[in-house]
Amino acid sequence: MIVTIEIQNLKCGGCAHTIISSLEGLSNVEDVYINVDSSELTYKCLTAEDKQVVVQKLKNLGYPVIGDENSIGLKAKSYISCAIGKIKNKQ
Numbered sequence: 001m002i003v004t005i006e007i008q009n010l011k012c013g014g015c016a017h018t019i020i021s022s023l024e025g026l027s028n029v030e031d032v033y034i035n036v037d038s039s040e041l042t043y044k045c046l047t048a049e050d051k052q053v054v055v056q057k058l059k060n061l062g063y064p065v066i067g068d069e070n071s072i073g074l075k076a077k078s079y080i081s082c083a084i085g086k087i088k089n090k091q
Contacts, residue, residue: 009078014086
């Protein structure tokens with residue numbers, strides 16, 4: 001199934017790089033694409049359980065889906081994830 005969700009705290013290509021790298025490592029998840037301008041993430045997965053794994057992974061990185069709680073802690077995590085993504089993207 002193809003899934004498109006809108007996520008919070010997405011700021012730039014560094015964020016996108018971190019998210020794509022993290023999600024591509026999950027089994028049953030492929031063709032990950034992020035539109036930074038609209039904060040939309042699109043990917044393919046096999047089951048609804050795979051979708052929940054993606055949502056949890058996003059939250060762990062600091063990028064909860066729209067409608068979920070977006071605490072100060074998650075916002076801080078997203079800044080760290082963003083910085084890591086920028087560094088790794090330059091390598």
